[in-house]
Amino acid sequence: MKRKTKILIGLASAAVLVCGGLFGAGLYFYKVAVVPAPKSFLSKTKPIKKGDPLYPAHHWYQNADKQRWYEMSATRHLKLDANYIAAKQPTKKTIIIAHGFMSNKDNMFNYAYMFHNLGYNVLLPDSRGLGDSQGDYIGYGWPDRLDFVKWIHKVIDHNGSNSKIAVFGTSMGGATTMMVSGVKGLPHQVKAFIEDCGYTDVYSEVAYQAKELYHLPKFPLVHIVSGINHVKNGYSFKDASALKQVRKNKRPMLFIHGAHDHFVPTKMVYPLYRADKGPKQLLIVPGPGHSRSIQNRPTLYRNTVKKFLDKYLN
Template sequence: MQTKMVVDFKLKKRTKILISCAALISVVTVGLFGAGLYFYKVAVVPAPKAFLSKPVKIKPGNVLYPAHKWYQEVTKARWHEISATDHLKLDANYIPAAKPTAKTAIVAHGFMSDKDKMFQYAYMFHHLGYNVLLPDASGHGDSQGNVIGYGWPDRLDYVKWIKKVIANNGTDSKIVVFGVSMGGATTMMVSGVKNVPHQVKAYIEDCGYTDAYDEIAYQANQLYHLPKFPLVNIVSGINWAKNGYTFKEANALSQVRKNRKPMLFIHGAHDHFVPTKMVYPVYKADRGPKQLLIVPGRGHARSYQNHPELYTQTVKKFLHRYIK
């Protein structure tokens, strides 16, 4: 009888421990999922982001002022396209070159940026004799959408913009795809798309990341001191369930391995938002003619601003080799 009581006591004790463990696991799981939903909104839902620098008013004397003034005054045509994956209306500005030309630069903006904030690059390409197309990515600017795609669904939208340029400007078009930050990653992702029109002659990427997972994991650590596992994996899983792809799939590194066309890689020497070290594996992985420019100075996506002459002359010489 006493032995049975001891056994029953032990069973009850073990049961309580198992129930407590199960309850703890449930609480932790619910907590992690809740945190995942919160960081999904931070990372993927278009909205003002506290961790991004606020725009600075550009005044006379600022190195960007001539480009900003020009962009405000230049005639811009509005172009529209339908997104490749979810039938959203996309918006773009088109600026024809001063003299008729078959050369066009398609300019891709960064995370929570828009076409109008790419004015300095439009200015640069315009003065190099190019037509310029500045699209708003899905979920940004005047384009529809409620998701930040990190370049992955956007790569197919940019192929549609490429085809629109060809339809508008002719089959003799000579196109360079250019992007900064998320736009740089988008540019690299475009380079690996099968059957990109042959009218694309070159790519230029400035401070793009290796893949969305690595960049989001880096920011989670930098901004919130959080390890990438399991939170980033949970957010990636939520993104897969909602939007059909994981952050690892949004992979510029794997895309440039498929590229055979010329690509210029640019990165600031002291970039702590998309760390400078990310440029080296994508540069190494690229299979086409390539060039790497590390621009002295601090800050993210500030290479043009820090050294406009070096930046412009490097782009000019690179394109002159491949686009006549």
Template sequence: MKKRRRLMVVGLSALALVAAGLFGAGMYFYQVAVVPAPKTFLAKDKPIKQSNPLYPAHKWYQSVSKERWYETSAGQNLRLDANYIPAATKTNKTVLVAHGFMSNKDKMFAYAYMFHKLGYNVLLPDARGHGDSQGKYIGFGWPERLDYDKWIKQVIKRNGNNSQIVMFGVSMGGATTMMVSGTKLPRQVKAFVEDCGYTSANDEIEYQAKQLYHMPVVPRFPLVDIVSGITQVKDGYNFKEASSLNQVKKNHRPMMFIHGSEDQFVPTRMVYPLYHATKGPKELLIVKGAGHAQSYEKNPDLYTQKVSQFLTKYVK
């Protein structure tokens, strides 16, 4: 009896140690993935030199007149911040540009420049927890989808019921764009363009853990699930529900998918199930030789041409 009791105590102690270790690992990965802070695994921004294809866009963005727009987040009453750049000629066409993980509105200058040249008003919000917006966590596009619904309604209120709205995003912003596509939206939303978004937060975090720590296998259960559970308790959402794939299955509006052929951050293979899942008119552009979020920089003329041709069909 005493021996059995000792074995039980030893077993329970071992389980407690394992549980404590897993929780500690979960808290570590939560800090890496969900808390807004400098990330060592992200490439540092480099100065934009005159030889860089993005230089004209950068120079334009520094000097162009911008309006400051504000919104309140869905659910937590966070103050959200955005730059609004009216088109050179008055128009009812507006594009909302969603940035990526630990990026901000100002870093989306190249896309603002592209859409400005295409004749659009451009709205560039900072996601919650990024840039000048309030927030203490990264939502991977899931809570942000409801924030963008509010931005869309603000565009309609300010620019009129005849507004024609396009949603565009890169990386996490691409995932946000796809997540928005699966929500109930006003008729003024005409099309979506997503660039290198992931299939789900679960998939992307699991993939990144393998890449960052050179692990052949990252157990979604229990490790990723523990991080997801911590996020649910602290921030009110979980990685399983943050699924671009599930959201595009509900979409019937036109959507263009763009991905670099050499993307090692959000692997190129993720775009194919997303492309096949959407129910609306669609187009897929794979930019040869482009890494993550580098498709425009790699071939700005092709990128602009394809985006313009796609949107012209649906935004008049």
């Protein structure tokens, strides 16, 4: 009897140690995945100098007349920050631009430059916890989708009820864009969406990165990190699904993805495209890298975007 008791105590102790270790690992990877702080797996941004293909766009953005806009988040009462740049000629047409993971509004200068040259107003918000917006976690687009609805209303208040709006985003911003598309009661002034290299859902993307970067299986670690995130921030990684949101969308959507994307794998775009219920178009851009389609094929990118917006915002 004593021997059995000792065995049970030993097994219980081992279980506690294993569970404690897994929870500790979960907290560590929660910080890696969700807490806004420098990430070792992201490449550092290099200074943009004369002669760089991005220099004209960067120089324009640095000197553009930017209005500072503020909004309160839909939850958590966080102060959010954005730049608004009016078009050269007065227009009611505005593109709202969503940035990527660990990025900010200022890093979207190349897209802002493109849309500005196409004749649109542009609004560039910082998502929660990033850039100049308040917050201590990265929402991966899920809580941000409701914040973007508030930004949409702010554009309408500023430019009038006859506004025409498109939401655009890359990477996490692409997922944000798709998540916005499925929000119930979205203002009719939102005419179209353009998503570039967004993921199907946060769980799948985090599980993919856990395997690619750390050679870790999705179970149980990603489940633990998702559970911690649910407790801390109110949503699980499976809740945060762009795939479920596009199933509710009936407005035009342009899907863009690089042909050889190994950060948000190219294969993710196909179920998203198939699930969407509205008028839709898919562009697979030749070339390597993540969120580099505009640099890999700038003319193809610009012409496709222009033609799509001309069709649905005119």
